[in-house]
Amino acid sequence: MPAIGIDVGGTSVRAGVVDEQGAVLDSTCVATPGSEDALEEAITAVVDELRARHTVDAVGLAVAGFVRPDRQSVMFAPHLPWRGAPVVERMSKRLGVPVTLEHDANAAAVGEHRFGAARGADVALLLALGTGIGAGLLLGGEIFRGAHGVAPELGHLRVVPDGRPCPCGRHGCWERYCSGTALAATAVELLARQPARPSVLRRDVVDPAAMTGLRVARAAREGDPVAREAMAELARWLGEGLALIADVYDPEVVVLAGGVAASAPLFADEAREHYARVVTGAGHRPLARIRTSQLGDATAIVGAATLALERVA
Incomplete structure (x- = not known):
């Protein structure tokens, strides 16, 4: 029997019916509402839509926020309305099936470990590079959450003291230099420092606030020198x-x-290559294999559904 996995993000609520082999059989998506009740109604709506076409045993939620170690509630989510919300209790009552809750990067790591690029690895790390950096770590195939459920928050390792400001309130966090947001910020800085250097980004993006990592990546693929430098x-x-x-x-x-x-x-x-040069003991130790996701944007959906199935099993 399949389960429904739901990736609850700040922009959209994406849901899919996932079987025991990790295949997505059906999917749907709605915009993320701004209030708690509306968000829970939206989750109910996507589940009801998919259950009209499929019989499912359980629902898994992958949430972009801090989940308590008992995985019953969301402590805080910067782009979602939940604050100390007993999400599992509420959604189980609404849906009438067991609901499993997990941090989105942890769910994604499970998806890749069970069915994707990390399959079979004893110590596997997933880095979700997007607006910021999300991370999920599996030790012996089990999720590592830390003592209070928020580990590993790798995007907020401080790599540049007094560096770029971060929405977390600090300066110089890793995700301010290695993310889609960082790619755009670097391109803007390069254009400002080199006003005479030709670039399609200068011509197309007059307003620095309109620069996006997607636009820089597209320009880099087309060979633009400033975009290539930002990518480097x-x-x-x-x-x-x-x-x-x-x-x-x-x-x-x-x-x-x-x-x-x-x-x-x-x-x-x-x-x-840079990692291999600067890691401690460079040249005298094994290095991690660096791979890209095999499940693409369905990674968290597959992982959330898999965790839900494993719970009911």
Whole structure:
């Protein structure tokens, strides 16, 4: 019997019916509402739509926020209305089936470990490179959450003291230099420092606030020199972060997921090379395999549904 996995993000609520082999059989999507009740109504609506076409045993929620260690409630989610919300109790009552709750990056890591790029790895790390950096770590196939359920918050490792401001309230966090947002910020800085340098980004994006990582990635694929330099900076910072992570966790495999990972051919090799140069004991230790997601944007959906199925089993 399949389960429904739901990726609850700040922009959209994406749901899919997933079977025991990790295949997405059906899917739907709605915009994320701004209030708690409306959000829970939206989740109910996508489940009802999919249950009209499929019989399911359980529902898994992958949430972009801090989930309590008992996985019953959401403590805080920066782009969602839940604050200390007993999500499992509420949604189980609404839906009438068992509901499993998990952090979205943890769910994505489970999806890749069971069915994708990290399959079979004993120590596997997923990095979701998007607006920021989400991370999920599996040790012996089990999710590592830390003492209070919020680990590993790798995007907020401080890599540049007094560096770029971060929405978390600090400065110099890794995700300010290695994410889609960072890619856009780097391109704006490069254009400002080199006003005479030709670039399609200068012509197309007059307002710096309109610059996006997607636009920079597209320009880099087309050979734009400023976009290429911005991508090289992202690669360098990814390599620096991977070296830090290797010193702490020594993963067997690191899976790159999220929107930025779609442009991996532009930066992954350079990031691997930089990581190999700067990691402690360079040249005298095994290195993690760096792979891109095999499940694409369905990774968290597959992982959430898989966790739901494993719970009811």
